[in-house]
Amino acid sequence: MSSSPSVVEASGVGKVFGSGTAAVTALTGIDLSIAPGEFISLIGPSGCGKSTLLRLIGDLTGPTSGQLTINGKSPEEARLDRDYGIVFQKATLLDWRTVTKNVELPLEIMNQSERDGRAARMLDLVQLRDFAEHYPWQLSGGMQQRVAIARALVFEPSLLLMDEPFGALDEMTRELMQQEVLRIWGETNTTVVFVTHSIPEAVFLSTRVVVMSARPGRISSVIETTLPHPRDVETRESPEFYARVTEVREALRQGEST
């Protein structure tokens, strides 16, 4: 779309699981271009392939058709270059490591010295400095997920992939975490691809919401949220917010009926 180099460039991307009569088309004809600094949400009913698309971008699985490039490279090259950090629905912290050691894990694997300072800065960013020496089980679910975000960002990847990261959290914690993610996004200039099944979450967080539909999984529409930044509680209560939420809901319904 734009002339600036995109972080994610997908054209005609498809994914088929299995083969022969057992083949299931998870994704078909995905065209998507994500510019640096964007916050993109993938939303849709279960089975629409939103998680599969995220996993394709992260090279956790490979496409069966089409072209997909990350920062102008193949997804595998991007993964080997550590171009992206990933946050799963579960925090997936290593039980035997303290909070600091969990955040340092990527730096350790990348053989980078000066870990202490960077882990500490990340813990400041997610406001968990006081829990640096705690073990994961000593933290609440929301705190664990913030550690996972710190770990994903500690090596300053150009792309942050989040797969329903707040799906397991209660509503109050969820809204606080959304606020937190927006603040971190604003401070780090990372490009974010965020999978969710919550319409308000997608609208509140994103610059663009990618609406997907199922059987076969495809992009049915892309909605610009056009809400001003910074966004806060007042954003959630504004008429524009409701208008965008309604728009996404309508798009989801339309995608279902076609």
Add this chain to the structure above:
Amino acid sequence: MSTTPFDAFDGDLPMGTKAPFFLGATLREYGPALVLFVGGILLWEGAVRLFNIEAFVLPAPSVIFESLQSQWPEISAAAGNTMFEALGGLVAGITLGVVMALSVVRFSAMRDGFMPFAIATNAIPIIALAPILNNMFPITSPVSKMAAVAIVIFFPVIINTSRGLTEVDPDELELMRSLASTPREVFTRVRIPHALPYFFSAVKIATTLSIIVAIVSEYFGGRQDTLGQYIIRKANLFVFPDAWAAILVASLVGIALYGLILAIERVSMPWHVAYQSGDAN
């Protein structure tokens, strides 16, 4: 201003701030066992005296204790020898089990080729194996007993450890993949720490088994100054209080070895021990 909502919201949730080790907590933890132990001994003593139970059926605790005192030099020497056999077998069996577990997880051909034999070995009753092993080595050698112990205990070690190495959360493996880590890094940073609790469960089972197997092997011959030979000798002579005293010491040796394993577990897995004690509160 953006920092406050989180502090207020999450501040009361984290648990597990270390509780001081109060005497009260110790009493609460060990009290029931202590009461049961003392009560059981008193009941036993009372029953033996009240119903005039013969010593060859069940000697009174006080009589066993007298035996323990008078026989202490002989029993303690025998216990030392038995413990040496059990420990030697433990070290050999655990080493074998861990090496096998690492290789069956790393090379699936090893698993397919080796596991049937491991299962077959484990199916052999120790009663059948002990006399044969005793004849393989010089009659006074502790190696035959160690071999019996090692053969029995390596199985729980290999089963548990390989399970801990393989049953890793798939998300953790994907996380490591996203970081472009090598198989070696996955092994040292995810699989091995994940397997440690499984390994220690196996070692705890192995520890109590090792004493049993050592004593059973001793029944089938070997040097005289061992617990197994001592118990058999005293039972044949109808000196049952002495035999009971040796059984008591065998059980104490088992508890001591178990305690040693607990201490090693505590040192090598601080996160896990903290979790368990936090969970119990």
